[in-house]
Amino acid sequence: MADAQSAPASGEETTTTVITATTHLTLPAHPTPLTYDQLNPKSIPHEFFGPIGTGGITILAPLFTYIFFYTCNDAVGCTPTSVGGWKRSWELVGDFPTQAGKFWDWKAAAVYGAWYAFCIACWAILPGDKIEGNLLRDGTRKVYKMNGLYTLLLALGISLGVILQPGGIQAYTWLHDHWVPLISASLVMATAQAAFVYVWSYYSRELLSLGANSGNVVYDFFMGRPLNPHPPFFPSFDLKTFNEVRPGMILWVLLNISCACEQYVRLGTLTDSMLLVLVFEGWYTFDCLIQEHTILNQMDITTDGFGFMLSFGDLTWVPFTYGLQARFLAFNHVTLGPVWTAVIVAIESAGIYIFRTANNEKGNFRAGKNPKNLEFMQTERGTRLLTSGWWGRSRHPNYFGDWLIALGWCLPTGFHTPLTYYYLVFFIILLVHRQMRDDEACKKKYGKDWDKYCELVPYKIVPYVDRGTADEAREKWGQREATKWTVEGDNKGNRAWTEGRMGSKQAISEGIVLVQITLLSRL
Numbered sequence: 001m002a003d004a005q006s007a008p009a010s011g012e013e014t015t016t017t018v019i020t021a022t023t024h025l026t027l028p029a030h031p032t033p034l035t036y037d038q039l040n041p042k043s044i045p046h047e048f049f050g051p052i053g054t055g056g057i058t059i060l061a062p063l064f065t066y067i068f069f070y071t072c073n074d075a076v077g078c079t080p081t082s083v084g085g086w087k088r089s090w091e092l093v094g095d096f097p098t099q100a101g102k103f104w105d106w107k108a109a110a111v112y113g114a115w116y117a118f119c120i121a122c123w124a125i126l127p128g129d130k131i132e133g134n135l136l137r138d139g140t141r142k143v144y145k146m147n148g149l150y151t152l153l154l155a156l157g158i159s160l161g162v163i164l165q166p167g168g169i170q171a172y173t174w175l176h177d178h179w180v181p182l183i184s185a186s187l188v189m190a191t192a193q194a195a196f197v198y199v200w201s202y203y204s205r206e207l208l209s210l211g212a213n214s215g216n217v218v219y220d221f222f223m224g225r226p227l228n229p230h231p232p233f234f235p236s237f238d239l240k241t242f243n244e245v246r247p248g249m250i251l252w253v254l255l256n257i258s259c260a261c262e263q264y265v266r267l268g269t270l271t272d273s274m275l276l277v278l279v280f281e282g283w284y285t286f287d288c289l290i291q292e293h294t295i296l297n298q299m300d301i302t303t304d305g306f307g308f309m310l311s312f313g314d315l316t317w318v319p320f321t322y323g324l325q326a327r328f329l330a331f332n333h334v335t336l337g338p339v340w341t342a343v344i345v346a347i348e349s350a351g352i353y354i355f356r357t358a359n360n361e362k363g364n365f366r367a368g369k370n371p372k373n374l375e376f377m378q379t380e381r382g383t384r385l386l387t388s389g390w391w392g393r394s395r396h397p398n399y400f401g402d403w404l405i406a407l408g409w410c411l412p413t414g415f416h417t418p419l420t421y422y423y424l425v426f427f428i429i430l431l432v433h434r435q436m437r438d439d440e441a442c443k444k445k446y447g448k449d450w451d452k453y454c455e456l457v458p459y460k461i462v463p464y465v466d467r468g469t470a471d472e473a474r475e476k477w478g479q480r481e482a483t484k485w486t487v488e489g490d491n492k493g494n495r496a497w498t499e500g501r502m503g504s505k506q507a508i509s510e511g512i513v514l515v516q517i518t519l520l521s522r523l
């Protein structure tokens with residue numbers, strides 16, 4: 001006996017169909033089922049300057065992963081400062097004296113393949129919570145198995161077992177000693193996955209990313225045509241969330257440990273700088289995996305398709321470039337001393353505090369809790385926006401904390417080479433671009449409510465650095481709404497995708513923020 005109660009089709013409202021007295025099905029409020037073409041409209045290829053920009057990144061980003069190695073290794077030092085140095089770097093490409101700089105090595109490819117298989121086996125075998133993802137456009141939700149932390153702990157346990165064996169420290173430098181062939185193996189994996197899901201998406205009729213269904217092969221391949229691809233016949237294995245925080249991020253930790261082993265073999269001890277990098281970068285991965293379920297609300301998962309941008313970023317860029325500091329310190333033994341160590345620990349701690357507190361404030365709020373009794377504004381969309389606490393100081397305080405964390409990773413390398421600071425510059429660009437995309441998407445989601453929020457919280461990333469004051473906004477909009485707290489349901493709506501191109505005025509203001517952050521980094 002079925003009795004359907006319908007609700008109007010808007011936003012996240014649902015229709016509840018009562019099948020029996022005790023069984024309820026929550027269905028999306030589509031009055032008529034949408035066709036494949038309605039669900040997956042054609043998009044305009046405008047992100048990253050369209051096909052030319054995405055094509056350029058597809059070629060340049062892997063190239064830079066190799067360049068970082070050939071311009072920073074113990075044969076040439078780090079970032080050659082003379083023409084002769086650059087010439088030597090160039091000569092070493094394809095003719096590196098050790099296996100570390102050879103382009104291809106079948107053993108390294110096999111080890112990489114085994115590593116990837118290990119991560120899959122851990123996902124399949126180890127226990128983990130099953131978490132329901134956000135509501136998708138087709139009215140379904142995916143269920144994700146969250147056990148990345150156990151994968152990390154098992155990998156660390158095995159590593160420790162190897163290192164504690166006689167000769168184990170030397171043996172563990174194998175990863176460090178096969179850097180370039182491992183890059184190549186990961187690049188093959190990333191490219192193969194991106195190519196496969198791109199082609200398969202034409203046959204599977206799966207849900208597509210709203211931003212990467214342009215019909216331009218270069219653009220769609222990079223941006224990721226399918227939204228949540230999985231291998232054929234394995235619907236529960238979600239490639240995007242799996243790659244996001246497991247094979248790449250955990251490998252980054254293992255590569256750092258291998259670099260530390262290399263330093264130990266050379267020096268007979270570990271420097272304070274190496275210890276800081278190990279702990280800081282290791283903590284970042286650990287912290288991310290403790291909160292693994294929070295990635296389900298990230299733009300990468302909710303909005304972006306899975307293509308070369310994510311497969312390469314997750315599998316190659318993160319493990320082989322984020323740990324550049326540890327690889328540099330393996331052959332450049334920087335000793336910081338107590339004062340510098342204390343300063344760097346203070347910066348890192350501040351970053352972690354802001355990052356974690358801001359993310360927790362929003363996470364709690366979206367989960368219907370408000371332990372700090374923070375102020376918020378009600379929006380017409382139905383959800384609420386925090387206007388005090390960290391989210392009252394800037395619109396992306398978590399990005400600010402994240403950037404300070406990154407500064408703490410780079411400073412232990414001292415000031416011998418700008419190359420070990422590449423991550424800071426890259427991260428500013430990434431975060432500013434991300435902030436623009438998110439602000440655009442929020443504007444689309446919240447309309448004039450977002451304008452009001454922007455006036456209440458005028459700073460974009462760095463609190464009190466951008467122009468405009470919250471007081472001016474309060475004068476215009478009156479006092480913030482009284483906050484008699486009522487529990488808010490979690491926000492399971494899909495993020496709206498922005499089709500609009502950034503205006504030149506906005507681009508200039510982003511440039512200003514960029515310069516401000518760059519100046520801050522020099523202080």
Ligand code: NDP
Nearest residue numbers: 297298299362384385386387391398399402434438442491
């Ligand atoms: P955020 O976690 O900042 O989430 C943005 C969303 O939060 C908005 O779309 C909006 O969604 C909601 N929101 C915005 N303002 C408010 C408010 N005042 N109150 C309540 N909700 C609000 O974005 P990301 O997904 O980009 O980043 C997640 C984390 O990942 C960040 O900490 C970032 O630093 C980190 N990161 C790290 C990278 C790395 O390589 N190290 C790369 C990229 C990200 P809605 O209202 O619909 O809920």
